[in-house]
Amino acid sequence: MVLRPTTQDYRIILFNTGKVVIGLAVLMNLPLLTSIIMGEWSVAVDFGLSISVSLAVGFLLTILFHTDRPLQWMHGMSTVALSWLICTLLGALPYQLSGHFNSYLDAVFDVMSGYTTTGLVLIQDLDHVSYGLNMYRHLLSYTGGQGIVVVALTFLIPRLSGTYTMYVGEGKDERLLPNVVATARAIWVISLIYLIIGSGLLWVVGVSQGLKPIQALFHGLWLFMSNWSTGGFAPQSQNLLYYHSPLIEVISSFLMVLGSLNFALHYAIWNGKYREIYRNIEVRSFTTTLIIAFTLTITFLISAHTFPDLSSTLRRGFLHVVSAHTTTGGMSVYARQFITQWGAPALVGLILAMAIGGSACSTAGGFKGIRMGILAKALSQEIKKSVSPEVLIVQRFHHIKDLILEDTQVRSVALIVLLYVLSYSVGTIVGMLYGYPMLDAMFDAVSAGANTGLTVGITSSAMPTLMKIVYFLEMWMGRLEFNAILVMLGLSYASIVGK
Helix, strand or coil, X not given: CCCCCCHHHHHHXXXXXXXXXXXXXXXXXXXXXXXXXXXXXXXXHHHHHHHHHHHHHHHHHHHHCCCCCCCCHHHHHHHHHHHHHHHHHHHHHHHHHHCCCCCXXXXXXXXXXXXXXXXCCCCCCHHHCCHHHHHHHHHHHHHHHHCHHHHHHHXXXXXXXXXXXXXXXXXXXXXXXXXXXXXXXXXXXXXXXXXXXXXXXXXXXXXXXXXXXXXHHHHHHHHXXXXXXXXXXXXXXXXXXXXXXXXXXXXXXXXXXXXXXXXXXXXXXXXXXXXXXXXXXXXXXXXXXXXXXXXXXXXXXXXXXXXXXHHHHHHHHHHHHHHHHXXXXXXXXXXXXXXXXXXXXXXXXXXXXXXXXXXXXXXXXXXXXXXXXXXXXXXXXXHHHHHCCCCCCCCEEEECEEEECCHHHHHHHHHHHHHHHHHHHHHHHHHHHCCCCHHHHHHHHHHHHCCCCCCCCCCCCCCCHHHHHHHHHHHHHHHXXXXXXXXXXXXXXXXXXXX
16 A cells, blocks of 8 residues: 655655755855856846845745654655756756846756756857856856755755765765765865865966966866866867867866766775775776777777877877766867767767766766676676576675675666666657657767767757757756656655555
């Protein structure tokens, strides 16, 4: 028998959702401050209005539905899924007020793309966007990489009881420290330290490349936010191609890889456990699949004579394979060049890299390296069992600590991978129904579902409304790894048919 949720269940969900919405309003103060400093007064007014509306909604939810009851699994998961939707709708207000979007749906799409660190954009006239709005775009991506609920856990929800379910709901399940609030704060410490170092390095490089100091400062900050969060946004419409700088591409590639690694792995290395770099199953899985995807892509780029020399081929090929595999989406070629110059085999290599993605509990999307590693271990175990059925086969793997492979793990991993494949497939089919070639449709559909951001030119403000909605849902589901959304759907179903 399905039990109908009580009024108290809804109060718990809406109260904690209000806390997360308040976090969004606090977040908007940084682009507001940027606008004031740069003298962009109309932009500052846009953010002032958006902050007011978001605070009003957040405080209204926390006052009307105030409760001291702890979060249960159902509450935490549903809060995450609902918070992401409401914060996306409210977060689109500065976008819509800016005049850089053809519709509110386009603005909502770009906010979800930022939160989910996808990087697909429908924004118009990006090259003339204000400093304040560009700060907001990249801040969405940066905080989305850590998790907007992690922001709330760090600053606004200090209670421990039940908060772990919200943390898991955002696609994370690693505890760096004994409690989840301390873990959330540790994630922010790691990110902020990298922010200072990475932005400073990119600022110096930008100045050396001819950018004005203030422009180089902002571009360095924004590029770091984009690369570290594997978000793919850029302050200019040409993305990384704008800089024509091999050095910036190398630094960006390095930051993409760093951002795609598990926060628990970063924490372990910071604490002197350097052996994790080569022992960890995610690092091994990522390295293996990166080499395979890079080999496939480079082989076909060379055979197709896509670039004039080997140096250019290796440089462009490596950047885009890393960008795809870390689900960043940074590009140094024009979107249509993927179709007109790269050829189908090279695109398949990029699609493979995007679909797999980076590490769990990181800023990356896709299947995740640990799931690919577990499936490989499970396959190896089954082969050994078939060869020696009378022998008990125990398969072990290392992820921060030594673990034993269990059937429940394999089933859970297989289910999540299946849901990702289903998401990719639906997006591909919808694209094909609108007349796009299968490979083109698959490329952008996988990019949306894996939260990557690379595009062959399909994703634009001119694409059909249904495709925008499908990609929006793919980004949302892929970033939350389906669990929180399935729980929220289950709650909705129980509200209708429950006893």
